[in-house]
Amino acid sequence: MAVPYSPQEIVETIRMVQMENLDIRTITMGVSLRDCAHQDLETAAQKAYDKICRLAGRLVAVGDEIEREYGIPIVNKRISVTPVALIGEASGAAPDRYVRFAEYLDRAAGEVGVNFLGGYSALVHKGATPGDRALIASIPEALAVTERVCASVNVGTTRAGINMDAVADMGRVVTEAARLTADRDGIGCAKLVAFCNAVDDNPFMAGAFHGIGEPDCVVNVGVSGPGVVMNVVQQVPDAPFGELAAAIKNTAFKITRMGELVGRAASRKLGVPFGIVDLSLAPTPAYGDSVARILEAMGLERVGAHGSTAALALLNDAVKKGGAMASGYVGGLSGAFIPVSEDAGMIEAASMGAITFDKLEAMTAVCSVGLDMIAVPGDTPAETIAAVIADEAAIGMINRKTTAVRLVPAPGKGVGDFVEFGGLLGRAPVMALNPHSSAAFVRRGGRIPAPLQALNN
Amino acid sequence: MPGTTESNRIIVTVIGADRVGIIAGVSAVLADAGANIVDISQTTLREFFTMILMADMSQASVSFDELKRRLATKGEEMGVRIDAQHEDVFKYMHRV
Numbered sequence: 001m002a003v004p005y006s007p008q009e010i011v012e013t014i015r016m017v018q019m020e021n022l023d024i025r026t027i028t029m030g031v032s033l034r035d036c037a038h039q040d041l042e043t044a045a046q047k048a049y050d051k052i053c054r055l056a057g058r059l060v061a062v063g064d065e066i067e068r069e070y071g072i073p074i075v076n077k078r079i080s081v082t083p084v085a086l087i088g089e090a091s092g093a094a095p096d097r098y099v100r101f102a103e104y105l106d107r108a109a110g111e112v113g114v115n116f117l118g119g120y121s122a123l124v125h126k127g128a129t130p131g132d133r134a135l136i137a138s139i140p141e142a143l144a145v146t147e148r149v150c151a152s153v154n155v156g157t158t159r160a161g162i163n164m165d166a167v168a169d170m171g172r173v174v175t176e177a178a179r180l181t182a183d184r185d186g187i188g189c190a191k192l193v194a195f196c197n198a199v200d201d202n203p204f205m206a207g208a209f210h211g212i213g214e215p216d217c218v219v220n221v222g223v224s225g226p227g228v229v230m231n232v233v234q235q236v237p238d239a240p241f242g243e244l245a246a247a248i249k250n251t252a253f254k255i256t257r258m259g260e261l262v263g264r265a266a267s268r269k270l271g272v273p274f275g276i277v278d279l280s281l282a283p284t285p286a287y288g289d290s291v292a293r294i295l296e297a298m299g300l301e302r303v304g305a306h307g308s309t310a311a312l313a314l315l316n317d318a319v320k321k322g323g324a325m326a327s328g329y330v331g332g333l334s335g336a337f338i339p340v341s342e343d344a345g346m347i348e349a350a351s352m353g354a355i356t357f358d359k360l361e362a363m364t365a366v367c368s369v370g371l372d373m374i375a376v377p378g379d380t381p382a383e384t385i386a387a388v389i390a391d392e393a394a395i396g397m398i399n400r401k402t403t404a405v406r407l408v409p410a411p412g413k414g415v416g417d418f419v420e421f422g423g424l425l426g427r428a429p430v431m432a433l434n435p436h437s438s439a440a441f442v443r444r445g446g447r448i449p450a451p452l453q454a455l456n457n
Numbered sequence: 458m459p460g461t462t463e464s465n466r467i468i469v470t471v472i473g474a475d476r477v478g479i480i481a482g483v484s485a486v487l488a489d490a491g492a493n494i495v496d497i498s499q500t501t502l503r504e505f506f507t508m509i510l511m512a513d514m515s516q517a518s519v520s521f522d523e524l525k526r527r528l529a530t531k532g533e534e535m536g537v538r539i540d541a542q543h544e545d546v547f548k549y550m551h552r553v
């Protein structure tokens with residue numbers, strides 16, 4: 001029997017993995033905590049701890065096994081849980097008790113060996129319950145005293161509009177999270193996301209949570225590979241856009257197939273249903289693992305130059321098209337992430353002033369998520385942070401897409417200074433925000449009504 | 458052994474400068490491990506000698522991990538790069 005693959009195909013695969021950083025970014029196990037609710041919050045937390053340890057006990061070992069078997073790096077194993085506000089509600093507990101819940105989750109994540117656990121979350125796009133309010137109030141301290149717990153709050157949806165009371169709260173929560181982790185450049189904020197149109201099956205941190213329509217337990221896979229895409233873009237330097245898009249699409253297809261393979265294997269080995277594959281070009285600070293560099297390879301001198309939004313729109317769409325064909329179940333966020341601190345090309349462009357905050361905001365209208373891992377001055381008023389969240393949520397609400405904000409007001413630092421998080425979170429120059437006040441706007445409170453779904457112009 | 462996956466076949470790739478004894482060296486490692494060679498092809502990709510070999514692991518006496526380790530050691534000895542991957546990786550990426 002002949003080898004049913006051509007040498008070119010075999011070498012292409014090997015090159016993608018060994019030279020272009022193709023990896024499975026994360027296998028994320030979603031765990032429902034709905035059966036853990038209890039009148040006593042500590043009992044609920046204990047039940048959550050037990051359930052996570054029971055269901056995810058083999059997650060890391062299985063991930064390592066698949067990595068060895070297929071020779072594809074699986075960078076992270078993670079857990080997402082039901083938004084904790086839904087579980088804590090029954091207890092009527094005060095915010096400081098919620099922090100205890102976060103500590104239990106942190107211990108569970110440590111026990112099973114995952115580096116992040118997402119779902120310290122509340123969904124308040126139309127309004128907040130007492131449980132939601134308690135959880136949101138507890139977020140800054142929860143992020144300061146835990147290492148692995150990630151928090152997110154959904155403040156708006158296309159169908160509900162934007163809850164501006166929650167947006168104002170989040171301005172204060174982000175500011176406080178930075179203050180409580182001031183000794184570490186405000187790293188608490190790197191684990192905190194404000195969403196509009198949050199998705200239920202996102203495997204990527206910090207915004208992952210296990211949505212309420214999900215099964216008891218599920219395995220979702222996040223695939224990455226900016227380096228692989230950059231390589232194909234470099235191979236067609238003078239191609240017209242149709243050809244460029246086709247080249248990206250074909251590559252996205254191949255990358256997503258690896259996610260499908262790994263997802264099915266993980267599902268079979270863990271005895272847990274396979275949820276979705278999320279192909280998101282998620283950069284890391286490593287050389288050749290940059291989304292900014294892909295845009296530059298398309299012909300922009302620097303990311304941030306005019307044309308960046310168009311280039312990103314093409315990239316994001318081509319990635320989605322290729323991914324959608326490659327997997328039975330594509331989900332999550334699927335597209336291109338444009339975090340600043342996690343992308344070497346973005347860091348460089350931001351440092352030299354090639355890309356500004358406003359250009360990043362424009363690009364989020366066509367990227368897969370939003371304003372991500374951007375350091376801003378430490379003395380930024382909470383109302384300004386809230387107004388940034390409101391702008392970003394408005395982009396998501398009107399365009400029927402997920403948007404998010406993960407800003408780090410760097411304590412004690414100003415424009416031009418650097419924050420250093422290390423590891424995958426990287427480093428970032430502090431970027432300037434508009435200095436004029438949004439306070440009176442934010443103080444109005446209430447809701448921005450849901451937009452019309454017709455008369456789209 | 459990758460026993461729980463859809464097939465037990467692996468693809469071994471040898472890339473480097475051509476020299477006497479490469480095929481003999483690689484097949485000896487596979488034979489020792491009880492892996493049955495199904496097919497061998499060789500070609501030159503760009504300027505590099507490339508040998509591609511498909512083997513069946515269903516009767517293998519060592520784990521895939523161990524075989525990969527032995528192949529890598531042999532590659533170092535011969536001054537070539539040897540990779541081994543499960544066939545499913547190529548099947549998923551290149552065939553629908």
